[in-house]
Amino acid sequence: xxxxxxxxxxxxxxxxxxxxxxxNDAAAGSSEMNVQSPESTLYITxxxxxxxxxxxxxxxxxxxxxxxxxxxxxxxxxxxxLVKFKSQRFQVAIAHGGLLSLNIGAxxxxxxxxxxxxxxxxxxxxxGYPNMMVYYWQ
Numbered sequence: 001x002x003x004x005x006x007x008x009x010x011x012x013x014x015x016x017x018x019x020x021x022x023x024n025d026a027a028a029g030s031s032e033m034n035v036q037s038p039e040s041t042l043y044i045t046x047x048x049x050x051x052x053x054x055x056x057x058x059x060x061x062x063x064x065x066x067x068x069x070x071x072x073x074x075x076x077x078x079x080x081x082l083v084k085f086k087s088q089r090f091q092v093a094i095a096h097g098g099l100l101s102l103n104i105g106a107x108x109x110x111x112x113x114x115x116x117x118x119x120x121x122x123x124x125x126x127x128g129y130p131n132m133m134v135y136y137w138q
Contacts, residue, residue, distance in 0.1 A: 040088060040089060041088065041089045041090060041091060042064065042088055042089070042090035042091070043090070043091050043093070044060065044061070044064045044090060044091065044092045044093070045092075045093045045094075045095060046060060046092070046093070046094045046095070046100065047095045047096055048094065048095060048096030048097055048098065048099035048100030048101070048102075048103060049096045049099045049103075051100055051103050051104060052103055053103075053104060054104050054108050054112075055073065057104070057112065058071075058073040058078065061078060061081070061082075064090075065081060065082075065085050067081055075111050075112065075114075075115045078115055078119075079115040079118055079119050082115070082116070082119035082123060082132065083118075083119050083122045083123050084123075085123065085131075085132075086123070086125070086131060089125075089131055089132070089133075090131070090132055090133075091132070091133045091134075091135065092116055092132070092133070092134050092135070093134075093135040093136075093137070094113075094116075094134075094135070094136045094137065095137050096137070096138075097109070097136050097137060097138045098138050100112075113136070116134045117134060119132060120132045120133065120134050
């Protein structure tokens, strides 16, 4: 019984340390645009406070999706690429959306949201489920 409680205590300690390390990593990366790709889902985070131009957004998607030289850095080509990206599930999160709008302009901000929402509706897996999810925080 003593060994059971020792093992349980050790397991809880390891879990708490792991959670704490993940929280610290998340806090450290919150002020930048970043891409994470654990096993089956690609996570793309756009932080409005870090974006200075629409070009920054296109560069992030080039990096995240491995877009080639044929990508023209327009919202239309971004939507086309997002719709056809089927190699894995992915999530796009926009944090500090108000700052994003200030940094790239309201028109570009709204166009980006339209592109992401339209691509989300059209990018379905073989079973008809969304392959892409978009999250937005003001």
